[in-house]
Structures are given as structure tokens and as C-alpha cells.
Amino acid sequence: MATSGVSRIVGQRLKSILTRSYSRISNSARVTCTNQLFALPKQHPSSIAFYSSAQANTATSQSGDAKLGDYEFQAETAQLLDIVAKSLYSENEIFIRELISNSSDALEKQRYQHLSQENDGVSDDDYEINIIVDKQENTITFQDNGIGMNSEDLISNLGVIARSGSKKFIEQLKSQGDGANSIIGQFGVGFYSAFMVGSKVVVYSKPHGDDSPGFMWSSEGGVSFSISEAQNVDPGTKIVIHLKPDCRKFATEDAVKGIVQKYNNFVGFPIKLNGTQLNTVQPLWTMGPSQIDEDMHLNFFRYMSGSTTDHYQYKLVYKTDAPLNIRSIFYVPESRPSLLDMSKESTSGVSLYSRKVLIQDKTEHLIPKWLRFVRGVVDSEDIPLNLSRELLQNSSLIAKIRDTITGRLIRFFKDQSKKDEEKYAVFHAAYKMFIAEGVMSESTQDKREEVAQLLRYETSLKPEGQSVSLDEYIKNMTDDQRNIFYLCAPSRQLAESSPYYEAVKSKKMEVLFCYDPFDEIMMLQLKTYRGKQLFSVENEIVADMFKDDKKTDTTDELVSPQMTKFKDWTKGVLGERVAEVKTTTKLDKHPAMVTVWEMGSVRHFLRSQYLVDPKGLSDKERGMLFKPVFQLNSNHPAVLKLSQIHETEPEISSLALEQLYENAMVSAGLIEDARPMVNRLNDLLTKILEKI
Incomplete structure (x- = not known):
């Protein structure tokens, strides 16, 4: 049985006995006495003489x-x-x-x-x-x-x-x-x-x-x-x-x-x-800054973390009298957490004390779970406790304390990022997953954006290794830019060589490069920041397709009859796997690309589906669900050659087209397992070599 359940049962039994014990007292006195015993600590508990x-x-x-x-x-x-x-x-x-x-x-x-x-x-x-x-x-x-x-x-x-x-x-x-x-x-x-x-x-x-x-x-x-x-x-x-x-x-x-x-x-x-x-460690959170040296901080941190060799990267001593009297101290370990530490369901690293006496070790009430990498102590003489001094009461008051401490830690990290960018970059690299978890787990948009202040990303307009915050990105936006653009890729090299970045590169807009697998889900969850919509470049390409603007060259006005005929043939070969075949001149090095509205959500769905059923969806099911558009680069040599030989060499042309399509699907991240295409590649090579 949970501790809170036991406490409720014990409380009910105590109250029942008290009521019977005071049966000879007037009703008003009896109610006052029993209620006071079980009221919040700010009220006076009653005294119960238990001798005859x-x-x-x-x-x-x-x-x-x-x-x-x-x-x-x-x-x-x-x-x-x-x-x-x-x-x-x-x-x-x-x-x-x-x-x-x-x-x-x-x-x-x-x-x-x-x-x-x-x-x-x-x-x-x-x-x-x-x-x-x-x-x-x-x-x-x-x-x-x-x-x-x-x-x-x-x-x-x-x-x-x-x-x-x-x-x-x-x-x-x-x-x-x-x-x-x-x-x-x-x-x-x-x-x-x-x-x-x-x-x-x-x-x-x-x-x-x-x-x-x-x-x-x-x-x-x-x-x-x-x-x-x-x-x-x-x-x-x-x-x-x-x-x-x-x-x-x-x-x-x-x-x-x-x-x-x-x-x-x-x-x-x-x-x-x-x-x-036994008690040789001093309660640093009760002392003034001038009384504490670095050795005392290090010894206290190691006591709290249970490590004899680790160092701390950041420390924060925080004291306030509103909304409650709070004396606290926090540390961020210098050592990078392991993947197991990041993924496991671990508890908080902050302990709750009241007047220097432990109430809850690794309490879950005072800081959100995403800050579990923080080590420290929160001490308050005003925190409302239950009778056993093991459980907290008055959840609304605790929520205010939680918000106060969380806000102070976020402001501290933000200040440190301005004070020493290189040191903060090391912190961000080690704890970005926790920050992203905070963005995704907070319940309101205001709190999500508050946590998102701590995120840093490389961009298309900054040199490699230099990152910016979302606020800095907004500050650098052009007057006519309404959205924050981002592109998810495993590395900068893959981001810059992506067909989707290639398609918007001519716009000269700054694009955030998101390298971590969780970035995409986090961006989808965050949605907006400071009134600006977070928009993937893949969605920008799709939006361009539907703009009724003659300046865009995604229309087919200048496409030759030969290319139009090739498009129809392409649609016939791919069938229900694509909703439409278009041509584009925005691509340079890539022969083709696949566009889907909200491609990030589609990728997330496919990954989740793959975990449930490794067989995944059929090509027909993908086409019906996501309605992908297959865009051909009408200036690419491979596309031009296929448009010339698809009637005279239908077998090789079909194999080559199938490969172009699946290459585009792989680049889009819409294929979880690329191994099935190996047989087709072998067949295609065989056919080509036979022609030599």
C-alpha cells in the first residue's frame, strides 16, 4: 500500500478514536480539538492527555x-x-x-x-x-x-x-x-x-x-x-x-x-x-557566501552526489522569503551522464529538508523530472508537512515553490550562457536531452517556451561549431520572415547536402540544423516560440507548391511535351505509392525528392509503427495515408536521360525510376529499412552491364 494511503487510513483511525475519547466534551470543543490535530502545521495541534x-x-x-x-x-x-x-x-x-x-x-x-x-x-x-x-x-x-x-x-x-x-x-x-x-x-x-x-x-x-x-x-x-x-x-x-x-x-x-x-x-x-x-558536513545552504570556499562546495557536492571523484560544473545558492522561506543549494555534475542515466526512469537528485532535518530524500515534488540531473538541497521551515513529517500537504503551495525553484534554475542557466558561452556549450552538449524532455513534458505553452530558452542550435548562416538560441535567431530574422525554419538531419554535412535544404537555399533564409533524433518531436511539441511558428523546410517546400505565385517555378508551364509524357509514365510506374508527380528546377544536385505535409509527424508515426510491427506499412498504405508528391528535377542528367529512354528501354528505365523514388524516400526518412532495395540495385547493375 502506498505511504499516502496508509497515512490517510491512520488519520481516519486516529480521528475516530479522538471523537470517541471526547464524547463527554461539548460538541464544539470536540470538533475543534479533533480538527486541530489534523489541520495544516500553521494551526495549533490539540493536546490529548492519555493518562487517567x-x-x-x-x-x-x-x-x-x-x-x-x-x-x-x-x-x-x-x-x-x-x-x-x-x-x-x-x-x-x-x-x-x-x-x-x-x-x-x-x-x-x-x-x-x-x-x-x-x-x-x-x-x-x-x-x-x-x-x-x-x-x-x-x-x-x-x-x-x-x-x-x-x-x-x-x-x-x-x-x-x-x-x-x-x-x-x-x-x-x-x-x-x-x-x-x-x-x-x-x-x-x-x-x-x-x-x-x-x-x-x-x-x-x-x-x-x-x-x-x-x-x-x-x-x-x-x-x-x-x-x-x-x-x-x-x-x-x-x-x-x-x-x-x-x-x-x-x-x-x-x-x-x-x-x-x-x-x-x-x-x-x-x-x-x-x-x-558523525555529522561533520556543514549545511552550506544556511551559510553566507563569504563563509563558503570552493573546497567546502566540492566536499558538499560529493556528499550529495555520492561520488568521491566527480566535480561540479555549476553551483547555485538560492535564498528567498517568498512565497515561502526557502534556503537551497544546487549543483550540476561535470561528468556527462550516460545513455542509461538519460533514458532510465530515475528520481530527482534534490532532497527536502526542514530546519536541517531530512524530510524526503530525492523528492519528486520540488523540481520537475527533467531537472533530475541537478543535485542539491531545499530547506524550508514553512513547507507544510503531515503528522509524520514524511509527506507534503497543500499541493497548491508546493506547486508555487516548484515553479519558483524551476524558474530560478532556468534563469541561472540562461545567465551562465551569456557569461561564458564555451562553458555553457559543454553543459548543453551533456544535458540537451534533459532540456528537450522539459520542453516536451511541460503542460503549458508558457512553461515550454521558458525551458526552450536554454536550447542552442547551429544554423545555415553560422560557421560550424557556433550555435544560437531561439531568441538570437528571432533577433536576426528579416522583416518579412514570419517563421522559424529548421531542418532535422544527423549531421551538418547531411543537412547542407539535403535536397530539402537545397530547395530553399536560394531564399537566403537562416535555417536551424537539428542533429539529435528527439529534436523533431520536440519542435512538433513546441510548435511556436515568442509568437513565431516553428516551420520545417520540408513544409516550406510543400507550401511553395500551393502558392498561386508566378514567380515560383514549381508549376509546369515551361515543361516540354517530352517531360510531360515522362511524368505520366512515372505516375503509371509508381501507381498508388505517390499522389502526384511534379517537376521542379529548385533542386541542383539531387534528381528527385518526396514531399509530404508535416513530414516530421509522418516520420514519427512510421517509427512508432515500425516498433509495433517491423513489417511496416505497404507502399499502397503509405500512399493513401500520406499522399506523397514525387518531384523530379527536370534539369538533372539522370531524369533527362530517363525521359529519353523510358519508351525504348522500359525495363531498365523502370528499375532506375524505382531506385530514384526509393532514394528520395530514404533521404526523406520515410523508409525504416532500406535493405529490400539491394536486390533491385543488383538487377539494375546487371541490366546496365549487359548493355555494355
């Missing part, structure tokens, strides 16, 4: 803070705890992320208290999070020297589900006109993730500057928890999780190290595992 008012074996602590002893869960709230602890998260490893986040918040609160109220003798360098794993005892322990809790705090924070002490702390600071951007917690449910892996959870805690011996909170996640005084408790909080038999891997250093570096590698305090610090 009837307490057994209680006694007042020496400090008089609260009663110690055993507390019973109510039946329905015990079930609620079970759901939150065991069904809310997609992976049980997330408990490490949640508990480290809680420790980070505790340290942040203590640091604020230290700076604003009193001197506890602890400097920033002393704050740290320690994780201790013990395979023999099958335990994992989290310890910090943060704010700490007394017995009353333990009951309030650990005995009440969905009461976020961190959120309350943030609200207090905001009411004082202060901020707390480093506080991670929002919902007050992260602690209970410990019960996903633990059969028993014991918490030791003590506030700084408190003379009491400290307190212990203990629960096996069933029907009760207990609170008692404890001796020799250091200021801060220590959580000891006795792992379930099937969760023994979390008592091993390798497993815990990988999880910490995946989710919490950028937490602002040292995280030590059995005495060794």
Missing part, C-alpha cells in the same frame, strides 16, 4: 512538583498511542530522526535560556547529542545536555500526546517578538516513535540548576507509565530504549551511523555515536 485522572500508588515528590507513581492509560487513548507509535511512520528507522530532533530542540531551548536568562556555565561548544548502542544489552540510548524536565514536565510532555513543547516554546518567543528558526518539532508525536522499535522506554531527565535528584519516566507502551525519582541524573535528558528482538540492528553502530547521516547529518549540534562524531 484516577491514579494509583502516587506520592508527592520532594520538590513538590507533581505526584510520582504509576499512571494508567485509558483504553481508547492507549489504542491511540499504539497507532501513533506503530502506524504513523512508513519506516521504523525514523525513530532515530525524531529523537535526535527532540534532542536538538532541547539543546536549542537551553541555549536560548542560557543567553537570555541566566549563566549555567555551559558554552555552545559543550552542547552535544550522544548516542550509545549496546549489542549485548540490546539497547540504544540518546542523551543530550539540553533543557531537561522535572516530574511535572515529564507528565505534561510525555504523558500527553500531540502536545508539542517545541511549538509552545516558539509561540512564546514570537509573542516576545523573537524567533526560533532552529527549532524542529511541530506536532508533539515524535517521541512515541520509540515504541516502534522498543519493548520498553526509560527516560531520565533533570533541568539545569535544579537541586532535585532528577526523575525517571518509564513505559512499556501498554496501559501505563510510571514516574519516580532517580539518583545521579545529569542535567538534560537521556532516553534508553530496550529494543524488540526483531529490531536488534539498531544496537549496531553501522546501522545507526547510516541512518543518522541520512536524516540528521546537518543538525546544528555535534552528534556522537559511541564517542565518534
Whole structure:
């Protein structure tokens, strides 16, 4: 079942239990409480006390803070705890992320208290999070020297589900006109993730500057928890999780190290595992440009890309406060992606963080798929998350963030193309397929044209190796030119020797040369750019045929009777394979060409059809579907000779004409497999040699 489906089911179960639990509360209060818990993060989640008012074996602590002893869960709230602890998260490893986040918040609160109220003798360098794993005892322990809790705090924070002490702390600071951007917690449910892996959870805690011996909170996640005084408790909080038999891997250093570096590698305090610090990579996206040197960028890029040798070609540090608070950093790898990387269904290379804690690795929500070659991080304290902090909410807001980031990356690449054309040419050669994918995959014309700004093409009027953008092409257009003309060919040599370029060369118009197989489909998808229609030169030739203009020489007014007779004979030989036979004087080196309206679409159709059925369409089916026009160069020696001998040498003439026709079809890209013509060529050679 998909994670989103599970979350919906869990949410429904939680809401159902909450409604039953509050059956004794007034209707308005009950609705408010349940709705707040499942609302967007900007609203206040409700607090659900899940201990009974009837307490057994209680006694007042020496400090008089609260009663110690055993507390019973109510039946329905015990079930609620079970759901939150065991069904809310997609992976049980997330408990490490949640508990480290809680420790980070505790340290942040203590640091604020230290700076604003009193001197506890602890400097920033002393704050740290320690994780201790013990395979023999099958335990994992989290310890910090943060704010700490007394017995009353333990009951309030650990005995009440969905009461976020961190959120309350943030609200207090905001009411004082202060901020707390480093506080991670929002919902007050992260602690209970410990019960996903633990059969028993014991918490030791003590506030700084408190003379009491400290307190212990203990629960096996069933029907009760207990609170008692404890001796020799250091200021801060220590959580000891006795792992379930099937969760023994979390008592091993390798497993815990990988999880910490995946989710919490950028937490602002040292995280030590059995005495060794794990988080040594700095969150560069939170730092100022003057604080970051090239070595730091390179190390961070290699961390994000998982490579130890690769370099980045481009880097972008992007920060904005609208539409949301966003702190981000992006890199483009220098190494050219392989064909497998280009073609495979790979995921995004950008990870989503919230306050330096990983929310989604390689998220698919923040950049379009065509930008999957980009590596980086997007961090926002305002991104709306669901209760488990694994899924995003408010799709319209996420779409705005996506558009903002995508637009910024496109502007960055465009700026780089002007700053260093040679460097951009290297980037374009490596990532053009992704850019073309972006043009074809975007849903609106405005977005397609936005991506198309990054495309570069050689043209008929520029020397080989020099390319232009579509905007530069439009700038160079003549006043009477209305279209952007392009020609698809595998290379410049084939483009310049193409019969279609030859037929329009006399017009002196600039033609974009498109060498990649996907260019043609992309041009058909883009259709227009800046109000100019993208027009293939093949279509321009067809359009010329239908112009009622005496200046065009595609008409047959000056054709000799002999050539007219030859045309009729040609149509008889080719039959239904062609819709019409015409003569032209626009060709120079080529004896003939085939013209079809929207030839690019026809080629795409034939390729698709060939993949489905290698036999392809019959000649008759091609003629009926595409209505090709066969144009003969009336000045070419081969055509002139055929017009003279087609009556006296009908067999050789027919074979030669068939070859001229199929040569033209191959030049047009309308034949997928040219091997069948080999036998005819052999027959033609034999007949010619026999005449010698």
C-alpha cells in the first residue's frame, strides 16, 4: 500500500478514536480539538492527555512538583498511542530522526535560556547529542545536555500526546517578538516513535540548576507509565530504549551511523555515536557566501552526489522569503551522464529538508523530472508537512515553490550562457536531452517556451561549431520572415547536402540544423516560440507548391511535351505509392525528392509503427495515408536521360525510376529499412552491364 494511503487510513483511525475519547466534551470543543490535530502545521495541534485522572500508588515528590507513581492509560487513548507509535511512520528507522530532533530542540531551548536568562556555565561548544548502542544489552540510548524536565514536565510532555513543547516554546518567543528558526518539532508525536522499535522506554531527565535528584519516566507502551525519582541524573535528558528482538540492528553502530547521516547529518549540534562524531558536513545552504570556499562546495557536492571523484560544473545558492522561506543549494555534475542515466526512469537528485532535518530524500515534488540531473538541497521551515513529517500537504503551495525553484534554475542557466558561452556549450552538449524532455513534458505553452530558452542550435548562416538560441535567431530574422525554419538531419554535412535544404537555399533564409533524433518531436511539441511558428523546410517546400505565385517555378508551364509524357509514365510506374508527380528546377544536385505535409509527424508515426510491427506499412498504405508528391528535377542528367529512354528501354528505365523514388524516400526518412532495395540495385547493375 502506498505511504499516502496508509497515512490517510491512520488519520481516519486516529480521528475516530479522538471523537470517541471526547464524547463527554461539548460538541464544539470536540470538533475543534479533533480538527486541530489534523489541520495544516500553521494551526495549533490539540493536546490529548492519555493518562487517567484516577491514579494509583502516587506520592508527592520532594520538590513538590507533581505526584510520582504509576499512571494508567485509558483504553481508547492507549489504542491511540499504539497507532501513533506503530502506524504513523512508513519506516521504523525514523525513530532515530525524531529523537535526535527532540534532542536538538532541547539543546536549542537551553541555549536560548542560557543567553537570555541566566549563566549555567555551559558554552555552545559543550552542547552535544550522544548516542550509545549496546549489542549485548540490546539497547540504544540518546542523551543530550539540553533543557531537561522535572516530574511535572515529564507528565505534561510525555504523558500527553500531540502536545508539542517545541511549538509552545516558539509561540512564546514570537509573542516576545523573537524567533526560533532552529527549532524542529511541530506536532508533539515524535517521541512515541520509540515504541516502534522498543519493548520498553526509560527516560531520565533533570533541568539545569535544579537541586532535585532528577526523575525517571518509564513505559512499556501498554496501559501505563510510571514516574519516580532517580539518583545521579545529569542535567538534560537521556532516553534508553530496550529494543524488540526483531529490531536488534539498531544496537549496531553501522546501522545507526547510516541512518543518522541520512536524516540528521546537518543538525546544528555535534552528534556522537559511541564517542565518534558523525555529522561533520556543514549545511552550506544556511551559510553566507563569504563563509563558503570552493573546497567546502566540492566536499558538499560529493556528499550529495555520492561520488568521491566527480566535480561540479555549476553551483547555485538560492535564498528567498517568498512565497515561502526557502534556503537551497544546487549543483550540476561535470561528468556527462550516460545513455542509461538519460533514458532510465530515475528520481530527482534534490532532497527536502526542514530546519536541517531530512524530510524526503530525492523528492519528486520540488523540481520537475527533467531537472533530475541537478543535485542539491531545499530547506524550508514553512513547507507544510503531515503528522509524520514524511509527506507534503497543500499541493497548491508546493506547486508555487516548484515553479519558483524551476524558474530560478532556468534563469541561472540562461545567465551562465551569456557569461561564458564555451562553458555553457559543454553543459548543453551533456544535458540537451534533459532540456528537450522539459520542453516536451511541460503542460503549458508558457512553461515550454521558458525551458526552450536554454536550447542552442547551429544554423545555415553560422560557421560550424557556433550555435544560437531561439531568441538570437528571432533577433536576426528579416522583416518579412514570419517563421522559424529548421531542418532535422544527423549531421551538418547531411543537412547542407539535403535536397530539402537545397530547395530553399536560394531564399537566403537562416535555417536551424537539428542533429539529435528527439529534436523533431520536440519542435512538433513546441510548435511556436515568442509568437513565431516553428516551420520545417520540408513544409516550406510543400507550401511553395500551393502558392498561386508566378514567380515560383514549381508549376509546369515551361515543361516540354517530352517531360510531360515522362511524368505520366512515372505516375503509371509508381501507381498508388505517390499522389502526384511534379517537376521542379529548385533542386541542383539531387534528381528527385518526396514531399509530404508535416513530414516530421509522418516520420514519427512510421517509427512508432515500425516498433509495433517491423513489417511496416505497404507502399499502397503509405500512399493513401500520406499522399506523397514525387518531384523530379527536370534539369538533372539522370531524369533527362530517363525521359529519353523510358519508351525504348522500359525495363531498365523502370528499375532506375524505382531506385530514384526509393532514394528520395530514404533521404526523406520515410523508409525504416532500406535493405529490400539491394536486390533491385543488383538487377539494375546487371541490366546496365549487359548493355555494355
